[in-house]
Amino acid sequence: MMKKDMIGDPMSRVDGRLKVTGGATYSGEYKVAGLTYGVLVPATITSGTVTAIDTKAALRAPGVLTVITSFNAIKLPGYHNDAERPVKGLKLFNDNKIYFNSQPIALVVADTFERATYAATLVKATYQTAPFETDFHKNLDKGVVPQGGRYKDYVRGEADAYKNAPVKVEQEYMLPSEMHNPMELHVTTAFWDGDKVTLYTKSQGVKSSQRSVAAVFGIPAENVQINSRFVGGAFGSSLRTWPHEIAAAQAAKMIGKPVKLTLTREQMFTLVGYRPLTIQKIGLGATADGKLVGITHESHSQSSVYEEFTENSVNVSRFLYASPNANTRYKIIPLNVGVPTPMRGPGEATGSFALESALDELSYQLKMDPIELRLKNYTDMDPERNLPWSSKYLKECYQLGAQKIGWENRKPQPATARDGDWLIGYGIGCGAFGAYRSAAQAKLTLTPDGKVNIKSATSDIGPGTATAMVLIAADILGLPAENITFELGNSAFPMAPTQGGSATVSSVGSAVHDVCIAFKNKMLLLAGKPQNSEEKLDYVAVLKEANLPLLEITQESKGGENAQKYSMYSFSSHFAQVYVHPLTGMIKVKKVVAVVDAGKIVNLKTASSQMIGGAVGGIGMAMTEEAVMDDRYGKLVNGNFADYHVPVNADIPQIEALFIDKPDPIINPIGTKGIGEISLIGVAAAIANAVYNATGKRIRELPITPDKLV
Ligand code: MOS
Numbered sequence: 001m002m003k004k005d006m007i008g009d010p011m012s013r014v015d016g017r018l019k020v021t022g023g024a025t026y027s028g029e030y031k032v033a034g035l036t037y038g039v040l041v042p043a044t045i046t047s048g049t050v051t052a053i054d055t056k057a058a059l060r061a062p063g064v065l066t067v068i069t070s071f072n073a074i075k076l077p078g079y080h081n082d083a084e085r086p087v088k089g090l091k092l093f094n095d096n097k098i099y100f101n102s103q104p105i106a107l108v109v110a111d112t113f114e115r116a117t118y119a120a121t122l123v124k125a126t127y128q129t130a131p132f133e134t135d136f137h138k139n140l141d142k143g144v145v146p147q148g149g150r151y152k153d154y155v156r157g158e159a160d161a162y163k164n165a166p167v168k169v170e171q172e173y174m175l176p177s178e179m180h181n182p183m184e185l186h187v188t189t190a191f192w193d194g195d196k197v198t199l200y201t202k203s204q205g206v207k208s209s210q211r212s213v214a215a216v217f218g219i220p221a222e223n224v225q226i227n228s229r230f231v232g233g234a235f236g237s238s239l240r241t242w243p244h245e246i247a248a249a250q251a252a253k254m255i256g257k258p259v260k261l262t263l264t265r266e267q268m269f270t271l272v273g274y275r276p277l278t279i280q281k282i283g284l285g286a287t288a289d290g291k292l293v294g295i296t297h298e299s300h301s302q303s304s305v306y307e308e309f310t311e312n313s314v315n316v317s318r319f320l321y322a323s324p325n326a327n328t329r330y331k332i333i334p335l336n337v338g339v340p341t342p343m344r345g346p347g348e349a350t351g352s353f354a355l356e357s358a359l360d361e362l363s364y365q366l367k368m369d370p371i372e373l374r375l376k377n378y379t380d381m382d383p384e385r386n387l388p389w390s391s392k393y394l395k396e397c398y399q400l401g402a403q404k405i406g407w408e409n410r411k412p413q414p415a416t417a418r419d420g421d422w423l424i425g426y427g428i429g430c431g432a433f434g435a436y437r438s439a440a441q442a443k444l445t446l447t448p449d450g451k452v453n454i455k456s457a458t459s460d461i462g463p464g465t466a467t468a469m470v471l472i473a474a475d476i477l478g479l480p481a482e483n484i485t486f487e488l489g490n491s492a493f494p495m496a497p498t499q500g501g502s503a504t505v506s507s508v509g510s511a512v513h514d515v516c517i518a519f520k521n522k523m524l525l526l527a528g529k530p531q532n533s534e535e536k537l538d539y540v541a542v543l544k545e546a547n548l549p550l551l552e553i554t555q556e557s558k559g560g561e562n563a564q565k566y567s568m569y570s571f572s573s574h575f576a577q578v579y580v581h582p583l584t585g586m587i588k589v590k591k592v593v594a595v596v597d598a599g600k601i602v603n604l605k606t607a608s609s610q611m612i613g614g615a616v617g618g619i620g621m622a623m624t625e626e627a628v629m630d631d632r633y634g635k636l637v638n639g640n641f642a643d644y645h646v647p648v649n650a651d652i653p654q655i656e657a658l659f660i661d662k663p664d665p666i667i668n669p670i671g672t673k674g675i676g677e678i679s680l681i682g683v684a685a686a687i688a689n690a691v692y693n694a695t696g697k698r699i700r701e702l703p704i705t706p707d708k709l710v
Contacts, residue, residue, distance in 0.1 A: 005474035005481040007670065008661070010605035014467045014486070015230075015460075024230045027200045028187035028262055035189070036065055038109045038251055038261035039116040040244060040271075041123045042102035046634030047132035047336045049096045050105050050125050057122040058108055063115035066255050067123060068107040068247070070096050074254055076246070077218030087216050089307045089339060092243035093250070098127070099306045100336050101134075101635045102270045104244070109251050109259055132336035134634040136277050136302050143300050143331030146310045154318055154328045156383070161294030161325030165285025169361045173282065173354040174701040175684075177302065177627040178275040178620075179268065180343050181646055182461075184232025186242065186272050190249040191258035196223045201245050203228040203489075204238040205498025207457050210491040212241035213249060229489035234461040235617070236342040237272045239500045244271060269627065269639035273341025276302040277627075278313060278350050282358035290366050290376045292323040297355060303332040304339040311340075311347030315384075317355050319567070320432055322379035336634055342500070344617055345680040348433050353621075353702065356429040356685030361698065369412065370428050370689070371398050382567035390566040390666035391673070393597035394430065397573035400658055401428070401595040405575035414696035422579040422588075425694025429576075429685030435568035435599070435664065435673035436503040437559030441494035442511040444473075444519050446551045450540045452479060454515065455487045458496035458508045462613070463676060464606035468505055469512045471603050472670065476516035478536055486512075494554055502570065502674030505602055507559060510668045515555035522553060562666050570598040570673040574618070574682040578690040585706030589619055589687060592655045599664035599673035607675055611657030614679020620647045621680070622687040623703050 005011065018024040043050070055067040073093035080094075092104055106123045110116035133139050145151060162168050188201040197217065203209045206226040214221040231238065248261035263271060283296035297317035303309045314328035345352075363370040378395060381388050401407075410426035411417045417424040442456040454473055460466060469486040477484070487493065496508050521531050526546045529535055543551060562568075575593040580586070594611045601607045624645035628638045638644045663671025684702060691709070692698050699708050 003478065005471060007472060007475045007600065007602050008604060009471060011467055011471050011481065011603050012605060013464050014470050026184055026230045026232055027189060027202050027228060028260065030189055030200045032189060032191060032258040035258045035260055036109050036111060036255065037113040037116045038107050038248060038259045039120045040104040040267060041106040041108060041120045043098045043105045043125070045098055045127045045129050046101040046134065048098050048127050048129040050098065051128050052126045053106060054124040055106065058119040061115065061119040061122055063111040064119045065109045065111065068093055068251055068254060069105060070094060073250060076216050076250060078216035090243045092247045099304065100270070100338050101633070107247050107251055109255060132634050134335050134337055134629050135631040136333060136335065139333050139335065140279065140300060143333050146308050146332055151310055151330045156318065156327065157325035159327040160283060160296050162283040162285030162296055165293045166288050167362065167365055168283065168285045169358050169365065170283045171358055171361060171700060173280045173357055175278050175350060175353060176702065177277045178343065178625045179627060179644065180235040180237035180274065181268060182233030182235060182237060185265065185268060186244065186263045187260065188245045188248040189258060189260040190252040192253050195219055197249050198225040198227070199245065199249060200227045202231055202234065202238050204234050204459050204461055204500055206459060206489060206491040207495055208498050209241050213246065216246050217249065224491065226491040227489060228459055231459060231461040235344045236346060236500065238461065239342055239498060242272055265641065266639040269636055270338045273339060274627065275343035275350065276309065276340035280313065280351070280354035282354050284358050284362050286362060286366065290368050290373050292321055292377045294325040295321065295323045296327050297351065298329040299351070301332050302337060302340065303334050304337055305334045307339045308332060309340040311342060313347040313351040316348055316351045316432060319382050319384040320355070320430065321377040322383055323377065344614065345433065345677040348431060348677065349621065349681045349684070352429065352431040352681045353684045356682060357688055357700065360427065360689040360692065371402055371407070374398060374430065385567050387565065387567045390435070390562065390568040391599065391662065391664040392571060393660040393662055394571040394573065396660050397571060397595040397597055401573045401575045401593050404593045404656055404658065405577055405591060410693060414693050419579065422581055423694040425578050425580065425690040425692065427576050427686045427689030427693055428573060429682035429689060430573045431678060431681030432569040432571050433502055433674065433677040433681055435506065435570055435667050436501050437506040437510065437668055438497045438503065439556060439558045440496045440507040440511040441554060441556045442508065442515040443494045443552065443554040444515045446539055446543060448540060448543060448550065450483060452477060452484045453487065454484065454512055455493040456496045456508050456511060457491055457493035458488045458504055459499040460488055461499055463610050464603065465499065465504055467606055468509065468602045472509050472512050473516050476513060477520065502676040502678065505672045506668050506674055509602065509670050509672060510557040510559060511555060513669050514557040515553060518555045519553050522551065559668065566666050568667050568673065570596065570675065570678045572596045572678045572682050574686040576686040576690040578687060578694055580691060580694040580709060582695065585709035587623060587691060587704060587706070589653045591653050592683070593658065594655065594679065595658045596675060596678055597660040598675045598678060599662065599667065600671035601659045601661045602670065602672060607659065608657040610675055611679045612655045615655045615683050616647055616652055618680045618683020619651060619687065621702060622684040623647065624651065626703050
């Protein structure tokens with residue numbers, strides 16, 4: 001019989017039926033006895049202090065249980081102690097300071113959500129205002145190098161060497177702030193039992209949430225239970241524990257009742273991070289035959305005045321192409337805004353838009369095909385770290401993508417290809433994202449009915465983590481997938497890293513791999529067979545023979561030792577075909593082809609879905625998404641889905657996701673490199689470059705809206 005359920009198969013989601021039938025329980029859907037509802041009240045100033053809050057009217061409103069403000073909130077030890085790792089970020093209700101507009105100043109708790117929402121409108125604060133700055137462009141000269149050594153200026157060879165090259169590009173690229181906006185709102189339900197607290201919360205990392213909550217409340221981690229079994233999208237916005245999650249637990253403690261705190265869509269624009277507004281300067285210098293001699297990449301990014309946020313926007317320019325000279329500079333500009341947070345392809349997506357746009361500009365100056373230019377500057381080792389790649393099949397990505405998009409139809413001269421009234425263009429954008437792996441544990445249990453259960457405290461924010469883990473286990477154990485369950489999203493499970501940085505399959509998948517191997521060897525031992533033998537065992541019979549009620553085994557898989565000897569990245573090449581209507585400036589993305597070298601692909605079906613989802617995010621970044629600040633008031637003016645445009649079905653063309661699917665021999669036993677972030681990196685540049693090819697108009701400020709083309 002042919003083996004069933006193997007790594008690489010296209011397997012449907014193990015929790016798909018639950019998700020489409022409403023059987024999947026999300027953080028806001030748990031029925032907790034005596035539940036109360038919390039609604040946050042936003043500050044109406046942008047900087048200053050709250051001098052008084054009148055809560056009398058709110059407290060008299062029907063159903064209101066309490067109104068929590070900095071004037072009456074219980075003090076939280078972690079907000080005050082001078083521990084070595086003090087709790088970072090905004091400390092809600094801890095003092096009277098206002099750092100940004102709409103920062104919460106009160107939490108109204110009532111017996112229904114509607115009553116809490118109404119009472120929140122009755123809270124009246126008086127303020128002492130202070131000067132504020134939200135205007136990024138006005139403050140461009142106030143950039144600071146972030147703390148710590150990581151963001152120091154980088155120089156290889158000579159700085160700004162591009163300036164003396166025979167052919168050069170020197171341009172500035174801008175992207176606005178962009179919000180993650182997962183479909184599921186951020187919700188936390190919190191309740192206490194003595195000095196133990198339970199949170200149902202939208203989290204990418206239940207273990208890190210557990211640590212954060214324990215630190216803030218000054219209680220042992222084992223007193224904190226975090227559940228986040230289903231997450232309706234996050235894209236980075238749940239990588240950390242946010243102040244509102246702490247506030248829910250704080251309120252629950254104060255009133256002795258469970259509290260559910262749901263952010264409004266508008267609050268999702270200010271309280272859970274975003275991709276920061278960034279201006280980048282790229283200098284590229286090349287010889288007349290297209291060899292890069294210098295790359296300079298400078299970035300200025302928005303951050304908050306109360307917490308520093310940094311990301312790797314300039315790093316890609318140090319290693320993606322061969323160049324004897326390369327230098328990068330990175331600064332952040334602290335403003336009176338909420339703190340940004342990583343958003344899918346964090347930094348790398350931003351940096352790649354600038355670098356890949358500039359490279360495209362260079363190709364036209366050189367009158368050279370953009371793929372040929374990339375091949376000319378291809379590098380078989382990492383020029384930044386002077387190390388070999390663990391694996392790299394970017395050339396193969398170029399070739400496959402070019403073939404699938406129909407690159408041979410691209411006209412080298414812009415604005416010369418037409419289909420009726422429409423101009424046609426083709427573009428390419430490439431990217432890389434670190435292939436990370438960290439330690440993780442998995443616990444496997446075999447029961448006498450022949451079912452295998454595996455647990456690990458990872459999360460699934462959408463990629464289909466449980467499905468991938470079941471497939472890995474099914475392959476190694478030689479069992480059908482339906483005999484295996486994988487549980488996640490619970491802080492009581494064995495340790496796993498936060499789901500982020502595209503590292504879950506590499507980290508947790510390795511733990512599942514290792515625990516399955518350990519289990520097989522345990523079975524072989526019980527059956528009196530040699531270790532690591534390929535012999536197929538009847539696990540139930542072995543269990544019975546050994547007189548065991550069940551078998552439990554926990555394994556930790558460490559990672560990372562090869563990270564010192566190799567440079568490990570996923571690589572991608574995105575291609576776009578666009579139609580542009582020259583009279584109206586309307587752009588139709590006709591086709592996107594995403595080709596990825598992400599090592600071995602575990603589940604072809606969910607991996608393709610993930611690539612398509614990332615491309616949709618990239619289309620939003622390229623064409624529709626832009627947070628607009630009114631700098632007179634320091635307030636966002638489009639914090640809703642009517643005015644902030646995420647791409648909709650009508651914006652999305654045929655998207656083809658293709659994988660090189662060659663296992664990386666170095667990074668982990670499965671050979672996977674990760675796809676979560678790389679799925680978005682390169683998309684915006686591919687579209688911008690296609691728009692240029694179609695129209696001859698170079699748009700260096702995202703999003704590419706029709707007004708910029710007419
Ligand atoms: Mo990803 S931005 O690490 O969720």
